[in-house]
Every structure is written in C-alpha cells, then in structure tokens.
Amino acid sequence: MHPLDNPFWFSLVGPQQAWSQGNDLARRYPPEVAPFAALREPSPEAWAALAGLLEPAEGVALFGPESYQPPGGWTTLTTFPILQLIHGGAALPNRLPTADPVLLRPEDTAAMQALVGLTRPGPFAPRTPELGEYFGVWEGGQLIALAGERAHLAGFCEVSAVCVDPRAQGRGLGAVVVERVMGGILERGELPFLHVALDNAAARRLYLRLGFEERAQLQGTVVQRPSLSE
Structure with a gap:
C-alpha cells in the first residue's frame, strides 16, 4: 500500500x-x-x-x-x-500574485472559523490550524481567502481548507493561497497533495492548472x- x-x-x-x-x-x-x-x-x-x-x-x-x-x-x-491529487515537485512559476497571503496566527482563529463556516471546504475543527501553517488574504479587515496544511506524512503534506469568500471569487485568490502553502511544502523537500470532491469541477481545474495530477480515487x-x- x-x-x-x-x-x-x-x-x-x-x-x-x-x-x-x-x-x-x-x-x-x-x-x-x-x-x-x-x-x-x-x-x-x-x-x-x-x-x-x-x-x-x-x-x-x-x-x-x-x-x-x-x-x-x-x-x-x-x-x-474523494479524489486525491499530488504535485510532482516542479518549481512553482515566478508570476506576479494578485494578493499577498500572510501567515495566520492563533488570534485569527475566529476569522478562519467564520470563513470556513461560510464556504464549507470540509472538516475544520477548532484546533485544526495547529496542524500546520495557514495563510490568508485580508481585505478591509476581513479574511477573504485561506489555505493551510493538514495531514503530514513522511515526504508528503496535505493542502487543505482552501476557501475564498463568495464575494471575492473570480480574482484568482484560491490559486494565490494554494501556491503559498505549496511553496512552503516544496521548500522542505516534500510533495504537496490534496483531496477534492469528484463533483467539484472548478476546484479540479484549478489544481490541475497549478501542477497537481490525479493520483487515486x-x-x-x-x-x-x-x-x-x-
């Protein structure tokens, strides 16, 4: 296995x-x-x-x-x-981001829970952010996008809780936060992977565009x- x-x-x-x-x-x-x-x-x-x-x-x-x-x-x-995708480890393209994600802190937990509750990306418990680094984009004092690390096994780390406020969608923020999390994983010499619902066609297209490949169902x-x- x-x-x-x-x-x-x-x-x-x-x-x-x-x-x-x-x-x-x-x-x-x-x-x-x-x-x-x-x-x-x-x-x-x-x-x-x-x-x-x-x-x-x-x-x-x-x-x-x-x-x-x-x-x-x-x-x-x-x-x-659930569809599992994995990144092959190639260097991320050097492109100008549309936003600058910042590392989220414990004091940001309430804002994270609010965004997750609004977008429902998957299970997210009160202490889930303690499993790894989470990055987010703020605008007008509101957290409008985030992604982070969940499962972490030897050589691999999961990108999880990818969500964007519906009012901020269409601006490429999902790609921005996912690439920020991926960058940290790749810098450690590990491979990013993630899970996505089979019927979430938009997310699948995004992840394939970012260099992920479908590994297994x-x-x-x-x-x-x-x-x-x-």
Missing part, C-alpha cells in the same frame, strides 16, 4: 505522532483537532482498538482505497468518493461507535 492510500495513518505514526491517540492497530486525532481516525488494517482487533478511542455513539471519518465495512454494532453514517467512510446500550 502506498502511504497516501491511508494518509491519516501514516501521518499519525509519522510526523504527526504527537497528535496521535491510539496504538499500533488504530489511531485518531483529538476531536478538537480533526475528525479523522485510521486503522493500520481493518481487522476485528483494529476495530476494537478504535472503539476504545471513541466515546459511545461518537463518529469519525476514515479514508482508504475502499469503503470500510465496520463490524456489527457500528453504524456507517455515510460513504463518499479514495473512499471516505464516516462510522459511529456503538452506544453503551448496544
């Missing part, structure tokens, strides 16, 4: 091990950081280990080449395909641990 087929597992046993809760069978991020968990492999023992990391009836999301099939008592809340599975009464 390629590490990117199970990106959260290889993040939680690798560079993001400090965020990891679990053991050598199942791991998760703290719920205030990210709603993701991972299994080394989907064995009965791994599912039991994951259950021990969750509160009764708590749900988490897992990514893998196929949808996960949890054992009896668990509930599959939803499954969804993964499956997301949101599962819920059995309650104590089950």
